[in-house]
Amino acid sequence: MAFHARSWSPLLVAFAVVVIGGCRCGDPGLGGTREGFRPQEEWVEFGRVREGEQARRLVTLLATGRASITVGATAGAPFSVVTPEVTVPGSGTATVEVVFTAGNGDAEGSLVLVGSGDTETVRLTGTGVRPKPCPAEQCRLAFFDVESGECVDTPQPDGAACIPESRCEENGHCEAGACVGRPRSCDDDNPCTVDSCSPTLGCVTERVVCPAPSNPCKAGVCDREKGCKEVDVEDYAPCGALDCKNANVCIGGSCTKVPTPEGTVCAPATACRGEGTCQDGECELPDAGELEYVFRQQLSGAPVGGPGEPVLLVQDGALFTSVCGGDAGCRLVSYTAGGLLRFESPYPDGGVRTLLATSDAGVVVVGTEGLEGYAPRGDGARLWESSWTSMGPPSTVDAGTWHGETGAGRVALTAEGDVLAYVDWRLMVDAGDGGVVPLPSPEASRLVWLAGRADAGTLLRASPLEAWPGEARLALDVTGAAFLYSVDGRLARADVEEDGGTALGLSPLVDGGVPKGGASLAVAGDTLLVGARAFISLETVDGGTGAHAALSMDHTDAYGARWPEGTRMMATRVPRTDGGAPVMVDWDGGARTLVPLAEPALVSPEGAPGYLFARACGRTDGIACTPEEERVVLRAVNPETGNVAWEVDALPDEKLPGTLHDATLVEGDAVGVLAAAEQGDGPRVWYQLFAKGERLGMCPLPGRPHVAGAAFIGNRLHVIVERDGAWLLESYSVDGSAEPRGWPQRHGNMNGARRESP
16 A cells, blocks of 8 residues: 655745745635645555455545535546545545455556545556465465465464375374374174275275085075085076086085976077077077168168278268269268268269278278368368379379379278378379370389378378388277288388478388288287288387387387487387297198188287188198188187187088178177178078187078178177168167277278277
């Protein structure tokens, strides 16, 4: 607070003395009743005041005559006066009370004083201070200090009650600013419980587990007085094998064989068949009906996609497919999980686009001119395009031009929505008649990294051009590390340059690579399944920092490959030093011929087992097997040994030839397989469930559809099929729930992102 009083010069003081000394008091013309006033302060400072609170100051008025005077007082917001009018007695003083109601920030105003025709003003200033929140921990006091503008923290007085952070303490009190309690006793004085204390849960009581008796008709129970003892289980509880002739049940504490009652359930119900029951000593199963669709929606065109390409993708419950037909040309179509149409988004030129992958950043498709991204929501409008030219093709030679190509299996999406694509380059040469024709095979390849969100479609990084290695597959593990396998046997890891550099390199992971593999790559649980031929265990080398990790000081990686200074890995993932050599899959068919199928290749979330398919026939004479002789088998393989844990025939009919369409991991260490049996009136398509070498159930789709593609999510099977010339999207409830973790489907998951799901 500051009051600023008026000052008088010595000359004026002397003049006043002379005037007063020469005053003729009896002369009425020299001020005996003269009235007037002046404020003692020129400026009143209210200082810092908490927002919303008030501060008050007094302004003193001095009478300049012997007569009383009435003075009116006013002030504008945020200032105000308590009394708008005061009387100053002659030769005396009076005060005006001024109020400052603080807001947030500096304030300035004026006190206006009017009396006997004279007007005086006093400057008013103050600062409103908005308080910070000052949360206080237990046993601490916190308040906002207006003058400093900061929170002040002090300990509460010792002995104040508090609640200890650990629920294993009670009766808390404050000591030196900390909450201290005494240990809580959780002993319930019951010998049949195990008592403990959890800092977060408090007292935790578990019942004593008594040893299991050797007699299946006895149960171990705990008695409060005697401790663990054995008692008879309930009569007729199962105690051994049960079939439709005899049942082993407990009677009076002994396992007794009795005739199985009629109607006893001998087989569980499935999605297309009711329970099996015992009838006349046999397990009778009701006829397996066809799966009943949850919804069926006719498509507005034919789906785009060849063998192994994703015809149907799922993202956040929405379904996506690319179709062509009618006057609208080709377009991206999306449906809800219940089959309602979300949007149809025509491609700008109406040309063919093939689905590749989707994330919440967009749906990625490939066309003749390059890659494109479309919105997964709203009207599905195109978000970006990236032409082959923008991806850095080889320089043109002769009269030819380069054309880029990529496809399913060679495009992966990062967790952030960026796009990694392995692009092949094929030279288009002049045909001499004004057209161009492609050379028979690509000549060069490179890995490119495109932005998926900000500046979507922009080329961020690219690897050097290299000779075309043949068909290839990309895969991202849960850390974000990217791997590339090509059928020439090379297995490589992608490395990127830090600090915004554009270099993208491919460093070999395994000396000699993985030869004779197919176009296949999957990763889950620190395990790579490569080319359907080998397993490789991974680890993060020292110095790894999650998404990136620096190279050694001499800028070489774990295999001695030298990279430019500043190069960093996408994630420093290398084969394990304590057994990271490839473990080759045992494909010895013995008296059969086994030909591995490259895809689908599936890996459980924990990395074991891996699941592979193969064509098999009972010939070893070198003569090609006929379709009638050929079977498709599913194998569960141990990644540590490469040996087969179990094998089943994956075709629905053991006598008829068939076709494998697709497969998914199912929760509970099972595998769901969609396959067809070639019957005389057309293919019959079945969904089958396998686990531990047994077929647990199988249900057919209605009619004789031709399957174009499938996607699995939860207990739903979504398929695109052709029936009587019409293309349909159908959805069915099936047994089991599709596994969302690991590498559960052909392209990683139902979204096709070719990225391990945690």
